Amino acid sequence: MSGESEAISAIRYALADQTVRPDCLEAFAAALLRHHRSALRCRDGVDPTEWPFPVQAIPWYSLGFKNLDPGRRPSRMLDYAAGDFFLQDAGSMLALAACRADVADQQPRLICDLCAAPGGKASALLESIGSGFLLANEPIRSRVAPLAFNLARTGNPRYAISSSDPDVLADRLAGQFDLVLVDAPCSGQALLGRGKQSVAALSSRQIEHSAGRARRILSAAVRLLRPGGQLVFSTCTFAEQENESQVRWLLGQPEIVSDPLDRLLAYRSSELDCAWRLWPHLHDCAGGFAASLRVSGATDGRHETSAVTRSTAGRGRRRDPSEAIPDGLAEWYEDPPRRCCVRGAVAWGWPDDAPEWTESVAVAGPEIAYRTGRTWKPSYDAALRRTGNMRAVGSVDVSADQAVLFLGGHPIECGGNGWCVVRHRGRPLGWAKVTRKTGKNHLPAAARMDGVDPLTREATRE
Numbered sequence: 001m002s003g004e005s006e007a008i009s010a011i012r013y014a015l016a017d018q019t020v021r022p023d024c025l026e027a028f029a030a031a032l033l034r035h036h037r038s039a040l041r042c043r044d045g046v047d048p049t050e051w052p053f054p055v056q057a058i059p060w061y062s063l064g065f066k067n068l069d070p071g072r073r074p075s076r077m078l079d080y081a082a083g084d085f086f087l088q089d090a091g092s093m094l095a096l097a098a099c100r101a102d103v104a105d106q107q108p109r110l111i112c113d114l115c116a117a118p119g120g121k122a123s124a125l126l127e128s129i130g131s132g133f134l135l136a137n138e139p140i141r142s143r144v145a146p147l148a149f150n151l152a153r154t155g156n157p158r159y160a161i162s163s164s165d166p167d168v169l170a171d172r173l174a175g176q177f178d179l180v181l182v183d184a185p186c187s188g189q190a191l192l193g194r195g196k197q198s199v200a201a202l203s204s205r206q207i208e209h210s211a212g213r214a215r216r217i218l219s220a221a222v223r224l225l226r227p228g229g230q231l232v233f234s235t236c237t238f239a240e241q242e243n244e245s246q247v248r249w250l251l252g253q254p255e256i257v258s259d260p261l262d263r264l265l266a267y268r269s270s271e272l273d274c275a276w277r278l279w280p281h282l283h284d285c286a287g288g289f290a291a292s293l294r295v296s297g298a299t300d301g302r303h304e305t306s307a308v309t310r311s312t313a314g315r316g317r318r319r320d321p322s323e324a325i326p327d328g329l330a331e332w333y334e335d336p337p338r339r340c341c342v343r344g345a346v347a348w349g350w351p352d353d354a355p356e357w358t359e360s361v362a363v364a365g366p367e368i369a370y371r372t373g374r375t376w377k378p379s380y381d382a383a384l385r386r387t388g389n390m391r392a393v394g395s396v397d398v399s400a401d402q403a404v405l406f407l408g409g410h411p412i413e414c415g416g417n418g419w420c421v422v423r424h425r426g427r428p429l430g431w432a433k434v435t436r437k438t439g440k441n442h443l444p445a446a447a448r449m450d451g452v453d454p455l456t457r458e459a460t461r462e
């Protein structure tokens with residue numbers, strides 16, 4: 001308890017000269033230390049009224065919902081395992097709103113998420129990509145695996161993962177993107193309530209260090225944008241120096257203009273028309289900051305040729321004959337990708353119209369096969385395709401009880417023969433290899449869930 005009051009004093013001291021109003025400091029500090037439960041960000045087309053708990057819509061993001069039943073843990077639900085929704089703080093959805101990731105039917109966009117791991121926002125961008133393409137960049141290699149897992153969960157192959165310093169990426173892909181998201185590494189003050197940050201996040205040293213790093217990332221982001229392209233900058237911290245100051249600095253550059261968005265008017269940051277804030281004591285979430293700017297020139301996203309088409313000199317690219325493409329692709333997939341890339345023990349497959357530079361920057365992508373010894377097997381990622389090409393040839397739809405068993409990593413009784421995607425109510429869960437009515441489980445360890453209750457449709461992650 002005394003630790004908490006010390007933390008509250010530290011917060012009041014550190015942020016008193018920032019943008020927190022003096023009469024709100026007390027309430028802000030207390031709310032900042034509270035653990036705010038994750039919200040549900042649902043896949044477009046999923047009906048949240050079908051969930052077995054009451055929900056409340058999140059006002060700033062149309063695909064975001066709060067679970068109003070504290071006794072329910074959505075992360076235990078079969079629907080979660082089946083990819084119907086993603087769990088993240090509602091504060092993160094501010095940046096997604098600025099990116100219009102909940103808007104269907106937009107022009108195809110070439111998007112770069114420059115600081116992408118673990119992929120909370122990148123997966124939302126990918127779910128909304130339509131016929132566009134996402135480059136998710138994460139310079140820290142050890143963070144690429146969780147990013148890859150979260151992007152695979154979307155079932156959409158229109159992405160590549162790079163792991164480059166933003167400056168190096170900007171040298172290679174200058175002027176390419178319609179939208180660049182910089183969800184900057186920051187002092188992370190909004191994470192205090194989750195115990196993921198200490199009060200060191202409030203120190204001026206930490207704030208200055210983070211602000212300097214973010215400024216370098218933002219400079220690279222500007223170079224990555226095409227004329228007219230949109231830069232969305234977000235943080236999960238409250239320090240003015242890491243937020244509005246950066247926006248003012250960007251606006252001081254001749255080619256950058258502000259991009260006010262009507263939909264976020266209610267959250268406008270005091271003196272800027274293109275920056276928004278959520279507060280833990282006002283908006284029932286951990287809080288967040290987002291801003292939207294544009295590189296001047298051209299039109300706002302309605303350029304004549306779509307970004308993806310502009311950069312697809314590699315359309316229908318013939319494979320390098322030296323690449324050992326796994327046998328069996330045609331057996332597993334209805335319309336196997338023609339654009340394959342084998343690196344070591346994995347093969348990735350992109351749509352024909354992926355940008356020409358895809359293979360040259362990718363350290364990971366939509367995996368279609370992996371090798372154990374000399375044998376190639378179909379990848380989990382590819383089992384999760386919902387639409388478009390590369391859907392599995394074989395598939396079996398199973399009951400909730402069988403789905404529960406399958407998610408626990410167990411073999412199941414089912415029809416079919418050979419490699420089959422196991423589905424529950426049409427939603428893909430993973431591969432089973434079926435012989436004599438028994439499906440051998442090929443779910444990767446990271447995707448397994450234990451202790452599913454088929455009546456309540458709840459499960460526990462291992």
Ligand SMILES: C[S@@+](CC[C@H](N)C(=O)[O-])C[C@H]1O[C@@H](n2cnc3c(N)ncnc32)[C@H](O)[C@@H]1O
Binds near residue numbers: 114120122165185186
């Ligand atoms: C706030 S997190 C991003 C969270 C992510 N956008 C999400 O929604 O799941 C910031 C990320 O930036 C990465 N990062 C660290 N230094 C970086 C740099 N110099 N350039 C780009 N990204 C960096 C971190 O490793 C971290 O994964």
